Amino acid sequence: MAERLVGKQAPDFTMETASGNGQDFGKVSLSDYKGKWLVLFFYPLDFTFVCPTEITALSGAYEDFKKLNTEVLGVSTDSIHSHRAWINTPIEHNGLGKLSFPLASDLTKKVARDYGVLIEEEGVALRGLFIINPEGELKYQVVNHNDVGRSVEETFRVLEALQSGGLCPMNWKKGDSHLVAK
Numbered sequence: 344m345a346e347r348l349v350g351k352q353a354p355d356f357t358m359e360t361a362s363g364n365g366q367d368f369g370k371v372s373l374s375d376y377k378g379k380w381l382v383l384f385f386y387p388l389d390f391t392f393v394c395p396t397e398i399t400a401l402s403g404a405y406e407d408f409k410k411l412n413t414e415v416l417g418v419s420t421d422s423i424h425s426h427r428a429w430i431n432t433p434i435e436h437n438g439l440g441k442l443s444f445p446l447a448s449d450l451t452k453k454v455a456r457d458y459g460v461l462i463e464e465e466g467v468a469l470r471g472l473f474i475i476n477p478e479g480e481l482k483y484q485v486v487n488h489n490d491v492g493r494s495v496e497e498t499f500r501v502l503e504a505l506q507s508g509g510l511c512p513m514n515w516k517k518g519d520s521h522l523v524a525k
């Protein structure tokens with residue numbers, strides 16, 4: 344049985360990154376996001392078919408994430424060189440084009456393993472999405488089969504619910520009332 348992560352400090356990480364501009368490389372650690380919310384998402388591989396739909400949708404929504412004091416970081420077990428090549432490949436050729444956030448390389452597979460999304464026998468990650476609060480606590484996780492992409496709209500809904508500080512019923516949206524404990 345997998346260890347529960349929600350409600351605990353998010354597993355620490357340091358990974359190399361390819362910047363969204365398709366040129367620069369860098370490094371990122373969980374501590375770099377202290378004081379901000381983080382949407383950390385894992386995807387299986389570069390140059391696949393479902394992944395670019397998710398990554399480009401998250402990139403297109405990045406300014407809205409920033410308005411919520413939230414950063415976005417994508418992770419796969421590919422190298423930073425593969426990430427950069429994919430960013431520099433035009434969308435019409437199954438590439439990503441420029442992104443608003445970096446893609447991190449988990450070549451050692453340690454981070455995917457720590458977050459419980461590694462498919463050991465394949466060496467790739469499941470589609471895992473984690474929301475980490477400004478204090479580093481993991482507040483939300485969803486993991487699904489690699490054939491199905493995630494919803495940016497649902498990610499925003501959950502993020503806003505977490506940031507609202509109240510009890511949020513099913514399908515709660517920003518502006519809705521909170522539940523009152525009796």
